[in-house]
Amino acid sequence: MRREVSLIGDYRFDVVADMAFAGRPAQLVVEVKANGQPRVIREAAIKLKRLLRDQSQGAVPLIMAPYLSDQARAVCKEEEIGYADFLGNAHIVFDTVYIDRQVADRPEPERRALRSLSKPKTARILRLLLRDPSQVWRVNSLAEAAQVSVGMVSTVGKVLRERGWAEQTGDGLALIDPNDLLDSWAEEYVPPKTEELRLYTHLHGDALPNRVRSAASHDGRFVLAGFSAADWLAPYVRQSTTYFYADEQGAEALKQALDLTPSAKGANCVIRIPDEDGVLEDHVEAADGLQVTSPVQTYLDLLQLGERGREGAEHLRSQKLKWSR
DSSP states (O other), X not given: OEESOEEETTEEOSEEEEEEETTXXXXXXXXXXXXXXXXXXXXXXXXXXXXXXXXXXXXXXXXXXXXXXXXXXXXXXXXXXXXXXXXXXXXXXXXXXXXXXXXXXXXXXXXXXXXXXXXXXXXXXHHHHHHSTTOOBOHHHHHHHHTSOHHHHXXXXXXXXXXXXXXXXXXXXXXXXXXXHHXXXXXXXXXXXXXXXXXXXXXXXXXXXXXXXXXXXXXXXXXXXXXXHHHHHSOOOOOSOEEEEEOHHHHHHHHHHTTOEEOSSSXXXXXXXXXXXXXXXXXXXXXXXXXXXXXXXXXXXXXXXXXXXXXXXXXXXXXXXXXXX
């Protein structure tokens, strides 16, 4: 092994290892990065390929970092660059050699960063960005729309850029990988804290949505949620319980309009009153007078509702959250 050997001009690589495989020489050329964020890894991969473009076929490019996330690993595979990190993730392919090892563990800083996606104020920003991933946002406009501080938008924007989910353009912040952002958010999603009311209504069939519409004329806010939102956005799972998010006044309006009574057993209406109203503001009109949680919020909530919920979530995503990859 030779370290810090100049291969092209004055450029000195971090590690160059001369090897022999099946009687043939091979050379492992390694670029080591202290930061394994996707943006950094993509830049390193492109640079490494350019520097090795005129080298012999035996040169095998490899990027190393303390930790490479799923997104960073995907970047390496897309750029056809091998990788390895200090946790044991590795993908090295050349000639007839194929090494692929994936480790489920993450370093604690990475876990904290992903968990931060579900903080209420961060979630407000993500919902807006994912509602229309093609929209480009100025910091002030996004802060005003999400009802958060400009500083919060700047902090979230930095995280999104570092992880390769967004980029800063001349017009503002633009998502470039909404699919991976949603995947990562869903993996660490924490539902909003709520007070749950389990109630019973004798209404069914068309009478139920008609009464829901009538409740909208009262004070308060409410939206159909979970399976009930999915019934209007992308029907898939049949079930008899109606789910809502509501504020306290909205819950009272629903109680009156739907003739709801308490029910410890046999409840067929669940109203959740969140302690933060972001989910109430992120709604769409699915039918005349019927407000439901947005496709993104509905998808996240369905994933929390068991196997049938996950099936409904994937169906909803295939119908309403198809973004070009």
